[in-house]
Amino acid sequence: MRQANDIEVMDGQLMLSGINSINSDVHEVYRTILRERADTYGSDTLSDEEIFSLLVGVPTSSARNHIERYGIGELIKYADVLKLTKAQRKKLELLYSFIRRVNTCTIKERPVLNSSTKAGEFFVKEMQFYPNEVFKIALLDSQNRLKGLETMSEGVVNEAPVYPRAIVKTALDYNASSLILCHNHPAGSTSPSSADLDVTKRLVSALKTVSVTVVDHIIVASMQYVSLAERGLLSQI
Numbered sequence: 548m549r550q551a552n553d554i555e556v557m558d559g560q561l562m563l564s565g566i567n568s569i570n571s572d573v574h575e576v577y578r579t580i581l582r583e584r585a586d587t588y589g590s591d592t593l594s595d596e597e598i599f600s601l602l603v604g605v606p607t608s609s610a611r612n613h614i615e616r617y618g619i620g621e622l623i624k625y626a627d628v629l630k631l632t633k634a635q636r637k638k639l640e641l642l643y644s645f646i647r648r649v650n651t652c653t654i655k656e657r658p659v660l661n662s663s664t665k666a667g668e669f670f671v672k673e674m675q676f677y678p679n680e681v682f683k684i685a686l687l688d689s690q691n692r693l694k695g696l697e698t699m700s701e702g703v704v705n706e707a708p709v710y711p712r713a714i715v716k717t718a719l720d721y722n723a724s725s726l727i728l729c730h731n732h733p734a735g736s737t738s739p740s741s742a743d744l745d746v747t748k749r750l751v752s753a754l755k756t757v758s759v760t761v762v763d764h765i766i767v768a769s770m771q772y773v774s775l776a777e778r779g780l781l782s783q784i
Contacts, residue, residue: 661691663774686723711753
C-alpha cells in the first residue's frame with residue numbers, strides 16, 4: 548500500500564499523494580525534474596506555470612491556480628496573493644521588467660508613432676505589467692520618430708502624480724517637436740476620468756509655451772488602450 552507521503556515520478560511529472568503542502572526539498576526535486584526536461588526536450592515542453600515556477604521559485608501548483616485566476620499577463624499586479632518571499636518578489640519584478648523591455652522596441656530602432664493605433668500598441672507592450680499607476684511620455688521628432696521614452700511618475704494603484712514643469716523640462720532636454728502622454732489604469736477600466744482630462748489640459752497648456760505639441764494621450768488597461776485623440780477628446784481641450 549502506498550504511504551501518505553509517497554512521491555512518484557511519471558513521464559517527468561512529480562505526482563504527490565496525500566501531501567497538503569510541498570516542503571522545500573520536494574519542491575527542489577520538482578524543479579530539478581523541470582530543468583532536466585527542458586534540457587532534454589526543450590523549454591517549449593514546459594507549461595506556463597512550470598516556467599514561472601522555475602524562474603520565480605514558487606510551487607507549480609500555486610502558480611497554476613493564480614495564472615488561471617488572474618492570467619499570466621496580469622499576475623504581477625496580484626503578487627501579494629502569491630505570498631512571495633522578498634527574493635521571489637524581486638525575481639518576479641525582474642522577470643516582468645525584462646519581458647517589458649523585450650516587447651518594447653529599442654530606442655535605436657526609433658519606431659514611428661504617427662497614428663493612435665501605433666502609439667496604443669506601443670504603449671500596451673510598455674505598460675501592461677505595471678501593478679501601480681505609471682505616467683510616461685514618448686518624445687518625438689518632427690517626423691514622429693521616437694527620440695526617447697521617459698517615466699515621469701509612479702504612484703499607488705489608482706494615482707500617479709504629474710508635474711508639468713518636469714515634463715516641460717524633459718521635452719526641452721530632448722529637443723522634442725511633440726510628445727505622447729500615457730498612463731495606465733491598473734484597476735482595468737480604460738475610460739478616461741475627469742482627472743485624466745484635467746491633467747491633459749494642464750499639460751497641453753504648459754507645453755504650448757515651449758512650442759511642443761501633445762499629439763495624444765493613451766490610457767492602457769488590461770492589454771487594451773484608449774486614445775483621447777481618437778475619441779476626439781484632445782481636440783476639445
